[in-house]
Amino acid sequence: MMETRKEIKRQGRRDLKRHYFIFVAACLIAAFLSAEFRGSLNFSRFQSPSGQETQESGGAGSGLERISWEDLLRIIMQDDLQTGEEIAMESQQAAVERAEEGDPIFGRTRGVLAGLVNGFTSGSVLVTAVAAAASLTGSESGGVAVLVVLFALGMGLFWFLFQNVFPVVIRRVFLEGMCYQRVTPQRFVFLLRVRRWLRASWIMLVRYVYYSLWCLTVVGAVVKRYSYYLVPYLVAENPGMTARQAITLSRTMMKGHKWQCFLFELSFLGWEALGVLTLGLLNIFYTNPYKVAAFTRYYAQLRAQTIAAGLPGTELLGDTYLYEPAPRALIEQRYGDVLEVMEHPSTEDELPGWRGFLARNFGVLLLRRPQDRELERRRADYVRIHSLIDDVLGQAYPVRLYPMGERERRMLVESLNYMRHYSVWSLIAIFLSLSVFGWLWEVGLHLLSYGELVNRGVLHGPWLPIYGTGAVLMLTVLNRFRYSPVLEFVTTVVLCGFLEYMTSLVMEWATGGVRWWDYSGYFLNLNGRICAEGLLVFGVGGLIIVYVAAPMIDTALSRLPERGVKTVCGVLFALFLCDAVYSQFVPNMGSGVTDLGTADVAEQIQTSAQRGGGS
Numbered sequence: 080m081m082e083t084r085k086e087i088k089r090q091g092r093r094d095l096k097r098h099y100f101i102f103v104a105a106c107l108i109a110a111f112l113s114a115e116f117r118g119s120l121n122f123s124r125f126q127s128p129s130g131q132e133t134q135e136s137g138g139a140g141s142g143l144e145r146i147s148w149e150d151l152l153r154i155i156m157q158d159d160l161q162t163g164e165e166i167a168m169e170s171q172q173a174a175v176e177r178a179e180e181g182d183p184i185f186g187r188t189r190g191v192l193a194g195l196v197n198g199f200t201s202g203s204v205l206v207t208a209v210a211a212a213a214s215l216t217g218s219e220s221g222g223v224a225v226l227v228v229l230f231a232l233g234m235g236l237f238w239f240l241f242q243n244v245f246p247v248v249i250r251r252v253f254l255e256g257m258c259y260q261r262v263t264p265q266r267f268v269f270l271l272r273v274r275r276w277l278r279a280s281w282i283m284l285v286r287y288v289y290y291s292l293w294c295l296t297v298v299g300a301v302v303k304r305y306s307y308y309l310v311p312y313l314v315a316e317n318p319g320m321t322a323r324q325a326i327t328l329s330r331t332m333m334k335g336h337k338w339q340c341f342l343f344e345l346s347f348l349g350w351e352a353l354g355v356l357t358l359g360l361l362n363i364f365y366t367n368p369y370k371v372a373a374f375t376r377y378y379a380q381l382r383a384q385t386i387a388a389g390l391p392g393t394e395l396l397g398d399t400y401l402y403e404p405a406p407r408a409l410i411e412q413r414y415g416d417v418l419e420v421m422e423h424p425s426t427e428d429e430l431p432g433w434r435g436f437l438a439r440n441f442g443v444l445l446l447r448r449p450q451d452r453e454l455e456r457r458r459a460d461y462v463r464i465h466s467l468i469d470d471v472l473g474q475a476y477p478v479r480l481y482p483m484g485e486r487e488r489r490m491l492v493e494s495l496n497y498m499r500h501y502s503v504w505s506l507i508a509i510f511l512s513l514s515v516f517g518w519l520w521e522v523g524l525h526l527l528s529y530g531e532l533v534n535r536g537v538l539h540g541p542w543l544p545i546y547g548t549g550a551v552l553m554l555t556v557l558n559r560f561r562y563s564p565v566l567e568f569v570t571t572v573v574l575c576g577f578l579e580y581m582t583s584l585v586m587e588w589a590t591g592g593v594r595w596w597d598y599s600g601y602f603l604n605l606n607g608r609i610c611a612e613g614l615l616v617f618g619v620g621g622l623i624i625v626y627v628a629a630p631m632i633d634t635a636l637s638r639l640p641e642r643g644v645k646t647v648c649g650v651l652f653a654l655f656l657c658d659a660v661y662s663q664f665v666p667n668m669g670s671g672v673t674d675l676g677t678a679d680v681a682e683q684i685q686t687s688a689q690r691g692g693g694s
Contacts, residue, residue: 255475279314282320
């Protein structure tokens with residue numbers, strides 16, 4: 080067995096090397112969820128020289144930095160709602176004062192993120208929740224009781240749906256990594272795609288209950304640990320089996336192998352010891368995924384032996400292509416549409432000259448011809464089944480050959496064909512639509528925040544061009560990043576941050592130092608011109624624009640008479656240009672628009688003009 084064990088570990092190391100990042104990510108998520116490998120995050124809770132546990136990593140207790148358990152106990156014992164509100168206000172004010180004393184970049188005195196950060200770091204969120212519950216029950220003690228019950232139910236549901244079932248999720252990732260070169264993050268939702276997430280959660284719950292009962296006996300705690308050892312692997316292969324079938328089959332497969340499995344675990348003690356010395360860092364980046372990869376190979380070996388011996392329950396192990404590549408003839412039969420699309424891997428190459436250059440690099444078609452619409456349809460087909468190409472090439476698990484049948488990934492963004500090319504008129508319509516939406520957004524936010532209806536923006540019309548400009552730049556400059564939502568999000572944040580910062584700088588310079596917006600005091604702001612809160616909104620909004628809003632607008636325009644679209648867009652854009660020119664001389668200004676009053680702004684602009692004339 081020693082040679083076999085060495086061979087299994089060698090294969091596990093090979094699998095880990097081939098899928099290092101996805102394997103490490105799977106185990107790290109499990110550690111954060113406390114589903115497995117809980118001790119691997121010890122490095123985030125080391126002791127400071129003063130003996131106080133640091134909470135910079137967001138560990139337990141960071142939300143009670145200013146509210147002590149004595150204060151909470153006083154609230155409960157006194158049954159005094161006013162006391163809780165006073166403590167909440169005091170702790171919140173203390174958080175704001177600490178923020179003001181620190182780096183202005185981390186201001187935390189204004190904005191939604193500031194409120195969240197200050198609330199959690201001061202502990203006032205907890206007291207506010209108690210006060211809200213108390214208003215329903217009539218007493219502080221009753222409010223605390225309600226929160227305790229809700230917290231217990233929430234934690235129980237979280238454990239059942241996530242912590243309890245996540246070992247199955249990561250086993251599926253590791254199983255597919257044995258045979259195939261590519262395992263994507265989409266495989267984390269495998270149980271959802273086969274509609275068996277709740278079934279898998281139930282099986283793991285029954286296993287947990289059985290094992291907990293056996294732990295009441297000394298021998299049972301050890302023996303049944305290995306009897307039920309393979310349940311997560313079995314459910315990962317076939318989540319359609321019942322809890323009894325999974326537990327029985329695990330016991331059958333482990334019969335005569337419990338001591339062997341115990342020795343296999345002991346062989347990792349050296350790595351575990353090194354993990355302790357590195358405060359869990361080695362476990363996170365190597366030992367945990369290495370161990371799971373090795374035991375996945377161990378499961379595959381026991382599975383093969385069980386099938387060869389014809390033991391009861393082997394009919395449940397029917398995911399053949401999880402362990403070997405599918406025959407080419409079967410792939411061609413089930414993936415005919417994918418093969419057809421693969422014959423035209425790039426539609427941009429069919430557009431010659433400067434039209435092809437604009438389409439490939441910026442996703443723009445100056446004039447959309449009838450033949451271009453056929454290219455768009457083929458691009459839509461390519462996007463829809465692009466994730467299945469690796470299946471055909473034998474590099475990823477063939478989802479269409481799974482015995483239970485997976486739902487193919489048909490997200491809204493795919494059905495809308497976000498990889499399309501946009502005509503000039505579509506871009507003008509998108510620019511105007513998003514500019515108007517931005518104006519409505521800003522006016523609405525100001526109305527809700529201050530109760531005032533203010534025409535936001537430097538222009539007089541109902542549009543904020545920074546929103547429309549950002550949308551058009553996302554669709555053109557960032558055209559190459561549309562294939563990856565993650566890259567699209569990151570580049571959108573960078574692009575919009577640069578655009579907003581430079582717009583603020585240029586407008587302030589052009590108007591003699593007038594600040595049209597100021598994020599000073601917002602969490603993570605840069606010179607008051609941009610802040611994390613705004614960039615986060617831009618990033619999320621950018622994804623919605625690129626993958627949903629812009630394709631919807633373009634699709635709607637394609638269904639309208641082309642001449643009418645051009646006429647309406649031309650007239651509206653001409654009005655916008657007139658407003659932009661007029662606003663250069665008579666800008667919209669005043670309370671709620673800039674940080675200064677109307678008279679102050681007018682005076683600064685006049686002074687700036689006089690200086691310019693004098694020079």
